[in-house]
Amino acid sequence: xxxxxxxxxxxxxxxxxxxxxxxxxxxxxxxxxxxxxxxxxxxxxxxxxxxxxxxxxxxxxxxxxxxxxxxxxxxxxxxxxxxxxxxxxxxxxxxxxxxxxxxxxxxxxxxxxxxxxxxxxxxxxxxxxxxxxxxxxxxxxxxxxxxxxxxxxxxxxxxxxxxxxxxxxxxxxxxxxxxxxxxxxxxxxxxxxxxxxxxxxxxxxxxxxxxxxxxxxxxxxxxxxxxxxxxxxxxxxxxxxxxxxxxxxxxxxxxxxxxxxxxxxxxxxxxxxxxxxxxxxxxxxxxxxxxxxxxxxxxxxxxxxxxxxxxxxxxxxxxxxxxxxxxxxxxxxxxxxxxxxxxxxxxxxxxxxxxxxxxxxxxxxxxxxxxxxxxxxxxxxxxxxxxxxxxxxxxxxxxxxxxxxxxxxxxxxxxxxxxxxxxxxxxxxxxxxxxxxxxxxxxxxxxxxxxxxxxxxxxxxxxxxxxxxxxxxxxxxxxx
Numbered sequence: 102x103x104x105x106x107x108x109x110x111x112x113x114x115x116x117x118x119x120x121x122x123x124x125x126x127x128x129x130x131x132x133x134x135x136x137x138x139x140x141x142x143x144x145x146x147x148x149x150x151x152x153x154x155x156x157x158x159x160x161x162x163x164x165x166x167x168x169x170x171x172x173x174x175x176x177x178x179x180x181x182x183x184x185x186x187x188x189x190x191x192x193x194x195x196x197x198x199x200x201x202x203x204x205x206x207x208x209x210x211x212x213x214x215x216x217x218x219x220x221x222x223x224x225x226x227x228x229x230x231x232x233x234x235x236x237x238x239x240x241x242x243x244x245x246x247x248x249x250x251x252x253x254x255x256x257x258x259x260x261x262x263x264x265x266x267x268x269x270x271x272x273x274x275x276x277x278x279x280x281x282x283x284x285x286x287x288x289x290x291x292x293x294x295x296x297x298x299x300x301x302x303x304x305x306x307x308x309x310x311x312x313x314x315x316x317x318x319x320x321x322x323x324x325x326x327x328x329x330x331x332x333x334x335x336x337x338x339x340x341x342x343x344x345x346x347x348x349x350x351x352x353x354x355x356x357x358x359x360x361x362x363x364x365x366x367x368x369x370x371x372x373x374x375x376x377x378x379x380x381x382x383x384x385x386x387x388x389x390x391x392x393x394x395x396x397x398x399x400x401x402x403x404x405x406x407x408x409x410x411x412x413x414x415x416x417x418x419x420x421x422x423x424x425x426x427x428x429x430x431x432x433x434x435x436x437x438x439x440x441x442x443x444x445x446x447x448x449x450x451x452x453x454x455x456x457x458x459x460x461x462x463x464x465x466x467x468x469x470x471x472x473x474x475x476x477x478x479x480x481x482x483x484x485x486x487x488x489x490x491x492x493x494x495x496x497x498x499x500x501x502x503x504x505x506x507x508x509x510x511x512x513x514x515x516x517x518x519x520x521x522x523x524x525x526x527x528x529x530x531x532x533x534x535x536x537x538x539x540x541x542x543x544x545x546x547x548x549x550x551x552x553x554x555x556x557x558x559x560x561x562x563x564x565x566x567x568x569x570x571x572x573x574x575x576x577x578x579x580x581x
Contacts, residue, residue: 102334104355104387104422107461109454112357112391112424112431114138119428120145122451124458129336129357129389129424130227134218148224150336153214155318156230157184157197158207164195172207174199174234174243176290177283182243199241202233202317203248215321219328226325227357231318231337231349235310239345242290242297244310250278256309261302269301279306311348319352341388342377355387357424362392362412374412375494378419382469388421394434401433401443407513407573409445413453414575417464418494418507426450453575456549463505463547463579467496470504475532477508480568491528491571504536504580513574525572534563540580547577 104110109124114131125147133139133149142149162169174182187197200207219226230236238244254277257266271277279302286300287293297303322335334354339346341358350356360377381388392400392412400409409426416423426445434440457464477491492509508528537558544556546569556578558565569576 102332102354104389105461105465106387106417106420106422106467107457107464108389108422109458110389110422110424111427112389113427114149115428117141117145119447120147122447123425123454124451125425125454126458127389129225129355130229130338131223133221133223135221139222139224148334150225150227150334151218151221151223152227152229153211153218153321154229155200155202155211155233156236157187157200158210160195160197162210163198168206169200169210170195172201172204172210174201174237174241175246176242177245177280177287177293178289179246180290182237182241182290185241199234199237199243201244201246201248202235202314203252204246205248208317211317212321212324215324216328219325219333222329222331223333225334225336225354226321228318228321228335228337231339232311232314232345233317235307235314235345238310239307242294244306245280245283249310250280252313253279253306253309256313257305260309261305265302265305271302307345311345315348315352318349322352336389341380341384341386342373347384350384350386353386355389356381357389358391359393360388360390360416362396362415374415375419378416378421379469382420388416389424390416390421391424391431394432394440397431397443398433398435398438398441406446406449410450410453410574411509411511411513413450414507414509415492417457418492418496418509418575418577420464420467420469420496425454453549456547460547460577463503463577466499467505468499470495470497473533473536475506475530475536477528477530480527480529490526502540502581504540506530506532506578506580508569508571508576508578510571510574525570527568528571529566529568530578531561531564531566532558534560534565537565537580543581545579545581547579548572549575 108126111125111128112130114128114133127147128142128149130152131150133142134151139149158169176182181198184197184199202208234244254274258274269282282301286296318337325333336355336357337349337353338358339349339356341356360374362374413423428447429444431443431445432440433443473495475493475495477493479490490511492511494507496505510526544558546554546556550572556567558567
């Protein structure tokens, strides 16, 4: 049921021609709700997903007189809490309020979507905004309606240390309403958000919301399997760089998420993205990632094809999957212009993904090697020579043996000179001789835009060296 490291993942469904160009294997945030849509993907050897949204109800369902208008997140004053990034073009009598995922009507709304959308037999259920009302509770002052209070009271009975309750003045859980404590500190949302860290039991209140959200999402798996008629994968869009998303990790097969790529920096900083990819491996959850809306907006504005290629290479070089840049509706966002789309040219990115598919044996079941000194330095004459220019990721097959050393040209993310002519560079690679222990001693240089080449490693004491021609943006030195 799990995803391989060499999977070629589409964020959204696409046409057959584009699937074929990329060698697609999985649609992660798809809309395959009908049997014929599922059959189309299966005929191409792909797995596919149907997705539901837990953030808010469709605006039509929030109009006056509609039952779900009452099933929304509420603050300490009883006022509904709006999703701030969905406010464009909203009518006066309705807003995109956070749904309250503890409200029975909203819970049934979610479950009905699962039953309807998974009836087509999709392979996976993707849960959008898995946090539900927990997101409103942690960041926007929500999660304080009657239904949330009842659920919190029940959760406290199983999780709260008696001394914590006693110290907070709670002596009888049967009639406890957490809002009585909150109102001693704040009676309006603005004050609540300002002082919330000083309110007793707030850490337990946040933990309750996060654990409840994860349990609710996990409960949808059996419902999805009942509707689909077979076992399904469960995934969620969870920003792994924020701790509040970690609670869901043990309950899903994989994550679908944005990872910041720092494309707006003077020289691309890989650390933030690499830390996210390594965290996914440490937590044991495969990731299907894309860049942030702002990253995509910058890349589109500058026509920065090689920057996007760098994002793709960096993810795969660290054991994760960068979802294919969509050929029609890759989401972009800036504060000035809001949301808009980028149509990524297939011919610029499909060769990278075909390369991954063709060399899957050098990606699948590989793990990071942290205790090895592999260096790579530019030796070519260049405007931007060497120091820190080459990013190195060393990985070994989980069963021992084969080694893959990924080399990436970090200059391909250099924002100051967009657009520019890309240049190849010579890179001297030095590695410890014992890295080849137990191997045949065969080395090859794999490039997504060229043929594989046999490589000779020269011995210098207890180290081996070679010089490779690194074409933008990526190559893999493989040892067998």
